[in-house]
Amino acid sequence: MNILVCIKQVPDTKIIKVNPKTNTLDRSSAPAILNPYDAHAVQEAVRLRGEHGGKVIVLSMGPPTARMAIRKCVEIGADEGYLISDRRFAGADTLATSYALYKAIEKLQKQEGIDLVLCGKHAIDGDTGQTGPGIARRLEIPPITNVIKVDEINTESGEMKVRRKIENGYEVIKTTIPSLLTVEKEMNEVAYSPMPNMMRAARYEPTVWTVDDLDDVDIKQLGLKGSPTIVGRMWPPEKSSGAEMIEGTTKEQVDRLLSVTLEKRELFGVKGGGKA
Amino acid sequence: MNIEEYKDVWVFIEQQEGQIIDVGLELLGAGRELADKLEVNLCGVLLGNQVKDSASELYAYGADIVYVIDDPILEQYRTETYMKAVGDLVRKYKPEIFVYGATSNGKDLASAVATEVMTGLTADTTMLDVNLEKRLFEASRPAFGGNIMATILCKKHRPQMATVRPKVMKKPEPEQGRTGKIIEESISLKEEDLRTKVLEIVRDTQKAVNLEDADVIVAAGKGIKDEKGFAMVKELADVLNASVGASRDLVEAGLCGHDHQVGQTGLTVTPKIYFAIGISGAVQHVVGMQNSDMIIAINNDPDATIFNASHYGIVADAFEIVPMLTEEFRKALKGVEVEGVTSDV
Ligand SMILES: Cc1cc2nc3c(=O)[nH]c(=O)nc-3n(C[C@H](O)[C@H](O)[C@H](O)COP(=O)(O)OP(=O)(O)OC[C@H]3O[C@@H](n4cnc5c(N)ncnc54)[C@H](O)[C@@H]3O)c2cc1C
Ligand SMILES: Nc1ncnc2c1ncn2[C@@H]1O[C@H](COP(=O)(O)O)[C@@H](O)[C@H]1O
Numbered sequence: 349m350n351i352l353v354c355i356k357q358v359p360d361t362k363i364i365k366v367n368p369k370t371n372t373l374d375r376s377s378a379p380a381i382l383n384p385y386d387a388h389a390v391q392e393a394v395r396l397r398g399e400h401g402g403k404v405i406v407l408s409m410g411p412p413t414a415r416m417a418i419r420k421c422v423e424i425g426a427d428e429g430y431l432i433s434d435r436r437f438a439g440a441d442t443l444a445t446s447y448a449l450y451k452a453i454e455k456l457q458k459q460e461g462i463d464l465v466l467c468g469k470h471a472i473d474g475d476t477g478q479t480g481p482g483i484a485r486r487l488e489i490p491p492i493t494n495v496i497k498v499d500e501i502n503t504e505s506g507e508m509k510v511r512r513k514i515e516n517g518y519e520v521i522k523t524t525i526p527s528l529l530t531v532e533k534e535m536n537e538v539a540y541s542p543m544p545n546m547m548r549a550a551r552y553e554p555t556v557w558t559v560d561d562l563d564d565v566d567i568k569q570l571g572l573k574g575s576p577t578i579v580g581r582m583w584p585p586e587k588s589s590g591a592e593m594i595e596g597t598t599k600e601q602v603d604r605l606l607s608v609t610l611e612k613r614e615l616f617g618v619k620g621g622g623k624a
Numbered sequence: 625m626n627i628e629e630y631k632d633v634w635v636f637i638e639q640q641e642g643q644i645i646d647v648g649l650e651l652l653g654a655g656r657e658l659a660d661k662l663e664v665n666l667c668g669v670l671l672g673n674q675v676k677d678s679a680s681e682l683y684a685y686g687a688d689i690v691y692v693i694d695d696p697i698l699e700q701y702r703t704e705t706y707m708k709a710v711g712d713l714v715r716k717y718k719p720e721i722f723v724y725g726a727t728s729n730g731k732d733l734a735s736a737v738a739t740e741v742m743t744g745l746t747a748d749t750t751m752l753d754v755n756l757e758k759r760l761f762e763a764s765r766p767a768f769g770g771n772i773m774a775t776i777l778c779k780k781h782r783p784q785m786a787t788v789r790p791k792v793m794k795k796p797e798p799e800q801g802r803t804g805k806i807i808e809e810s811i812s813l814k815e816e817d818l819r820t821k822v823l824e825i826v827r828d829t830q831k832a833v834n835l836e837d838a839d840v841i842v843a844a845g846k847g848i849k850d851e852k853g854f855a856m857v858k859e860l861a862d863v864l865n866a867s868v869g870a871s872r873d874l875v876e877a878g879l880c881g882h883d884h885q886v887g888q889t890g891l892t893v894t895p896k897i898y899f900a901i902g903i904s905g906a907v908q909h910v911v912g913m914q915n916s917d918m919i920i921a922i923n924n925d926p927d928a929t930i931f932n933a934s935h936y937g938i939v940a941d942a943f944e945i946v947p948m949l950t951e952e953f954r955k956a957l958k959g960v961e962v963e964g965v966t967s968d969v
Contacts (some may be wrong), residue, residue: 446739475889476747481703481735489702492688493732507818509823514728517827519700524819533882576744576781582767582774591921601938602948605920606956608936612918615839615896616864616957 349403349503349525351393352456352573353426354449354483355386357410357417358473385468387424389531391538392498393466394425400503402463403427405456409437409448422549423541429554430456436559439572442474446482447569451562453487463503465528469494477530484528486589492521496534501525511523630782632689634719635658636710637670637682638701638730644670644678646795647725649685651788653796654752656686658721658761661754665689667668667719671709673699679806685800691717692808697815700822701729707736714741716809719783721761723752726787734787744778746786748888750911752793758782766888766907773907791836792894792911835867835884841895843869843886843913846877846925847902848942854879856943857901860950863957869893869913871903887912902942905930922946 359378393404405428406421408414418429432452440448456462465487470477475495484491496518497511506525511518515534541549559565568574594604633655637648652668659666665688670679672694675732677691693709710733722737724730726748726806738745751764751773760777761784767774778784835841842861848854854874861868869891872886886893888908898916903909910933913919921934924941931937938945 441744442735443738443742443744474747476745477731477733478735478738478745478747481732482739484703485707485736485739491732491736492820493703493735494728512728514825517722517825519822520824520826522821522823527819574779576742577746577776579767580762580775580777580781582772584772591919591931591934593931593937593939598940599943601940602945602952605936605938605949606952609897609918609920610956611934613957616866616953 349396349400349501350461351396351402351464351466352453352462353386353389353393353404353406353421353466354468354479355406355408355417355421356383356468356471356473357381357408357414358364358383358471369526380413380416382420383468383471383473385470385472385531385533387420387538388533388535389424389468389529389537390421390424392531393464393514395536396464396498396501397425403460405430405460405462407432407449407452407456409433409440409445409452412556415556418554419549419552422552423545424538425541425545426466429552431554431556432558432562433556434558435571437571438566439575441575441577442482443479443576444570444572446479446486447566447574449479450483450486451565452557453483453550455557455562463529465489465526467528467530469530469532480528480530487526487528490523490527491530492523492527493530494532495529496532498529511525531566608621625780625782627780630718632665632667632717632719632721633662633844634667634669634689634691634722634783636722636724636730636733637690638666638725638727639670639672639675639678642672642675642678644681645725645727646859647727647730647790648790649682650790650793650795651723651725652682652685652687654788654793655721655723656796658752658754659686659688661756662720662759664720666689667717669710669713671698671706673697676806676808677767680804683802683804684800685745685796686799686802688804690804690806692806693811694808695811697811697813697818700825701733701959702818702820702822703732703736703815704809704818704820705731707740708813709809710737712811713809714783717807721754722783722785724787731787734785738785739811741783741848743781743783743785744776746776746778749776749788750785750888752786752797761786766911787825789888789892791894793914803856811938835869835893838867838893839896840864840866841865841869841886841893841900841913841916842899842901843871843903844874844879844901845871845903845909846873847904848874849902851879853902853943856946856950860899860946863950863953866897866899867895869898870905871909874883898928900934901946903930904928905933 467480500509746763763786767887844857919934
């Protein structure tokens with residue numbers, strides 16, 4: 349069973365800084381990492397390969413530096429990596445991204461055969477989670493989002509059973525092979541990479557494709573041109589008038605805080621706002 | 625695409641086991657304002673099995689028209705069936721704006737429909753407006769990395785779509801006696817042709833944390849550093865009979881589960897009192913709690929942005945002030961202890 353995992357290199361959003369003058373992101377301030385959810389997706393693919401055989405192939409769209417994220421996937425255990433990289437892909441929103449990835453998957457499908465596609469639940473830079481369902485729609489395979497567990501894969505009947513997280517619980521869903529799953533963190537723990545993987549990853553060079561390497565591409569659907577959404581305006585969020593600062597010694601602060609909150613002492617009766 | 629043909633504001637009305645959930649009603653409230661500005665109809669889209677009777681409830685919340693598809697095949701949410709049904713409605717009736725709750729199913733559906741009808745979709749928005757001059761939908765959201773809001777536009781494609789998190793918009797007061805009309809459509813899919821099936825839904829009714837309904841939330845951030853600091857905060861919450869919230873960084877540090885996380889990628893909460901202890905006040909956190917009635921921030925950095933979003937601010941070392949607060953509250957609330965209630969955060 350060959351599994352394709354879409355992976356993205358993202359700036360570590362915990363560290364990235366905003367330039368207060370221009371309101372733009374200073375990308376150089378943050379190191380680039382493999383999107384954490386995608387690491388879980390690769391880990392799951394490696395586990396499924398252990399049970400069902402086949403290959404784990406990772407695919408990314410991004411600048412040449414995204415090779416590093418692909419190497420990270422090889423460390424986790426991926427067999428092969430493909431990077432589609434071209435100025436004509438740049439500036440893509442989720443609709444244009446899913447189109448480009450779909451075109452690459454179509455080519456890999458012909459070349460290698462793909463039985464399952466995995467994506468992360470979302471990428472931490474944009475947090476949209478829209479790319480996976482978009483790819484599935486284009487490939488005309490079922491998307492199952494927010495998957496926390498693959499319960500069963502039956503390659504003979506071509507069916508699988510997975511658990512999908514919903515607001516207050518989960519659903520058990522039966523779907524067909526191939527399907528596209530988007531992966532939650534609860535899926536697994538990303539294991540420590542074994543030494544041979546690390547050594548292989550250090551020297552690994554992914555296959556890099558440009559737009560010209562893909563078949564029958566409609567250039568108008570790529571990159572900025574193919575993106576229906578655009579950023580209109582950026583602004584710092586409105587600052588409210590700000591807090592009344594409670595000054596003084598710690599003791600004085602505590603006393604004042606008690607007096608403002610104890611006006612509402614009935615609130616502290618029962619947890620959860622219910623009635624006693 | 626002739627964008628002039630597209631009118632009306634649509635809201636996807638999500639239901640669970642036939643019950644309409646709040647987020648759709650909240651969005652009818654927000655959608656009403658947009659529809660009034662544009663002078664068009666506000667329409668709900670309600671799909672399910674035996675849901676037709678609920679459609680009329682939506683008029684009171686502002687809907688002029690409710691598109692209903694009532695079919696056993698739609699009993700449970702499935703991307704394949706819902707995407708097809710909604711895609712057909714969009715192609716036939718051509719809405720100008722279409723918003724969905726950013727729930728698991730709402731996000732899944734909106735993403736699939738966006739590709740199905742080839743249009744733009746903005747995720748997790750917190751503010752909706754229209755630019756009348758250009759007749760454009762302005763969907764705004766916190767943009768990544770910090771203290772920036774961005775307005776996303778979709779100029780050349782219709783419908784203009786967005787997802788909005790539950791609780792961000794206010795559910796309107798129902799206006800009794802308001803009426804509207806139902807337009808019923810059918811779906812032509814057969815169960816045998818479908819590739820997916822929901823076998824079982826397991827609801828975790830014993831959910832330990834119920835932040836969305838809590839009156840008082842004591843939330844902690846990275847400033848409380850470790851297990852010991854978190855235990856200190858939990859003790860305060862215990863004394864106040866409060867629920868415990870957290871910033872994403874605290875969740876990522878492994879100190880508590882994601883179901884405690886408040887913010888853009890966690891829960892939106894609106895308690896009567898929200899304590900923010902050792903939380904810096906990143907916009908992604910603030911959007912999840914800014915509508916609380918009283919926000920009290922404790923931070924040792926006088927310049928922390930959390931103070932901008934708070935009603936009361938205390939510059940202090942959490943490790944010093946929190947234990948004192950706990951003690952004083954314990955004394956002051958002795959008489960308030962309610963019988964038979966044990967706290968178990
Ligand atoms: C796409 C995206 C989505 C996100 N979604 C969310 C979300 O849903 N929820 C969320 O919370 N975050 C979210 N974030 C992360 C957010 O940007 C911040 O990184 C995060 O909220 C910061 O957490 P924090 O305030 O706990 O940590 P920090 O920013 O590290 O702040 C710690 C604070 O503690 C104070 N402090 C330190 N020591 C003490 C002490 N002894 N006493 C008192 N105060 C002390 C410090 O002054 C500081 O202000 C998201 C980020 C991105 C990019
Ligand atoms: N440029 C990209 N290259 C490869 N995969 C991507 C890319 N963008 C998004 N994805 C995949 O889609 C998932 C969701 O991303 P997003 O829709 O941006 O939140 C990610 O976790 C990846 O699996």
